[in-house]
Amino acid sequence: xxxxSALWFSSGGILERHPGLRVVFTECSAGWLAxxxxxxxxxxxxRFGNEFLTDMGMPAMKHCEFPPxxxxxxxxxxxxxDDPVAVDNPVFTGTASLMWGNDWPHTEGSQPNSVESVxxxxxxxxxxxxxxxxxxxxxxxxxxTV
Numbered sequence: 001x002x003x004x005s006a007l008w009f010s011s012g013g014i015l016e017r018h019p020g021l022r023v024v025f026t027e028c029s030a031g032w033l034a035x036x037x038x039x040x041x042x043x044x045x046x047r048f049g050n051e052f053l054t055d056m057g058m059p060a061m062k063h064c065e066f067p068p069x070x071x072x073x074x075x076x077x078x079x080x081x082d083d084p085v086a087v088d089n090p091v092f093t094g095t096a097s098l099m100w101g102n103d104w105p106h107t108e109g110s111q112p113n114s115v116e117s118v119x120x121x122x123x124x125x126x127x128x129x130x131x132x133x134x135x136x137x138x139x140x141x142x143x144x145t146v
Contacts, residue, residue, distance in 0.1 A: 002028045003036045006076060010068035011040060015075045022141050023076045024099070030078030031085030034092035040068035073097055077141055081110055087121055090129065098133045099141070 002025045009015050009023055025033075044067050064071070073094040079101045080086050086098055100118065103109030110117040122130045139146050 002078075003032060006033070006036055006072060007040055007068065009076065010071040011044060011064065013064055015071035016064045016066070019075070021075060024141060025076065025078045028078065029083045029086065030080040030093070030098055031083050031089070033072070033076075033078050033086065033097060034089035037069035037072055037092055040072075044068055077137060082117065082121060084121065087125060087133075095129050095132045096137055096140075099137045100134045101138075 006023075006025065015021060015023070044063075069092075073096065077097050077099050078086070079099045081101060081103055086093070090098065100121075101109075102111050102114040102117070104111045104114075118130070118134055122134070125133075135146070138144075
């Protein structure tokens with residue numbers, strides 16, 4: 001469901017028409033986002049893109065100025081608690097699309113071991129990226145001063 005929503009927002013022109021809109025996908029981890037970005041771009045440019053449609057005698061779709069991944073990197077974010085795939089894929093998603101959370105006050109969250117959880121999950125990640133994913137991105141998206 002999250003990937004389908006991301007597709008509509010990014011390929012349907014919503015994010016293009018509303019560049020100030022931020023979309024946050026929660027309770028779904030974030031590892032799927034890298035796959036979705038490359039998959040959406042592949043189809044946007046290829047198999048089911050305008051060339052396919054016009055070859056079949058159908059009218060071309062209106063293309064957005066940029067591919068879907070551009071809009072998702074710029075305007076979408078996914079939250080996650082424990083997702084090594086998301087942590088390993090910012091080359092595809094960018095770090096601004098990732099927001100770590102501990103799911104407090106829910107009992108399935110990482111509280112009271114959040115510090116240890118972050119240390120383990122982000123052991124190989126540069127400190128500037130960890131700060132962005134664990135702190136800065138959420139502050140920007142939710143416009144809070146911390």
